[in-house]
Amino acid sequence: MTSMTVNGEAVRYRLDPQTPLLFALRDASNLTGTKHGCYSGDCGTCTVIVDGRATLSCQITIAEAEGADVTTIEGLSADRAHPLQQAWAMEQVSQCGRCDPGFIMTLAALMRATPSPTTEQLATLPNICRCGATLRILKAVRRAAEVAAPLSSQAPARSQHGPSRFSNGSSSESQIQPNDS
Numbered sequence: 298m299t300s301m302t303v304n305g306e307a308v309r310y311r312l313d314p315q316t317p318l319l320f321a322l323r324d325a326s327n328l329t330g331t332k333h334g335c336y337s338g339d340c341g342t343c344t345v346i347v348d349g350r351a352t353l354s355c356q357i358t359i360a361e362a363e364g365a366d367v368t369t370i371e372g373l374s375a376d377r378a379h380p381l382q383q384a385w386a387m388e389q390v391s392q393c394g395r396c397d398p399g400f401i402m403t404l405a406a407l408m409r410a411t412p413s414p415t416t417e418q419l420a421t422l423p424n425i426c427r428c429g430a431t432l433r434i435l436k437a438v439r440r441a442a443e444v445a446a447p448l449s450s451q452a453p454a455r456s457q458h459g460p461s462r463f464s465n466g467s468s469s470e471s472q473i474q475p476n477d478s
């Protein structure tokens with residue numbers, strides 16, 4: 298039995314402790330907003346927030362997440378009111394939509410501490426959009442930052458933030474180019 302908190306609710310999984318968190322979330326918790334992409338730590342599609350950090354759920358077992366506080370795209374906001382979700386809709390980012398949850402969760406973790414990410418930070422996001430929606434994604438981030446920055450000045454940023462457990466170390470690898478179209 299593996300216990301953790303998922304989207305604010307206590308969860309106990311009767312699964313092999315080596316089960317990837319991704320499959321526990323999707324198959325046992327029916328939280329299918331978290332997508333399965335490469336399963337090798339290379340695409341960021343499966344990103345969730347674990348204890349405040351963007352985490353590749355395909356690269357962490359439920360045993361490793363024991364006792365953790367996990368947030369999936371379903372738990373990011375009750376009514377899709379998070380600035381990133383609103384900006385995604387306003388900029389009509391989605392094409393196939395497969396990369397969206399991973400991008401949003403990575404950015405949500407980043408923007409908790411850095412409400413207005415720099416171009417350099419955006420250029421090193423470990424997420425990939427196969428549909429070429431990069432320009433719209435960047436526009437959405439800028440739109441969300443316009444909302445998030447004033448809000449953040451009213452509340453202290455969380456101490457933990459940013460990508461972690463990206464097993465391929467790709468945080469230093471440029472996969473989004475700010476001038477892409």
Ligand code: FES
Pocket residue numbers: 332333334335336337338339340341342343344353354355356
């Ligand atoms: S599915 Fe691609 S990084 Fe997890």
Ligand code: FES
Pocket residue numbers: 390391392393394395396397425426427428429430
């Ligand atoms: S919208 Fe299809 S992968 Fe990004």
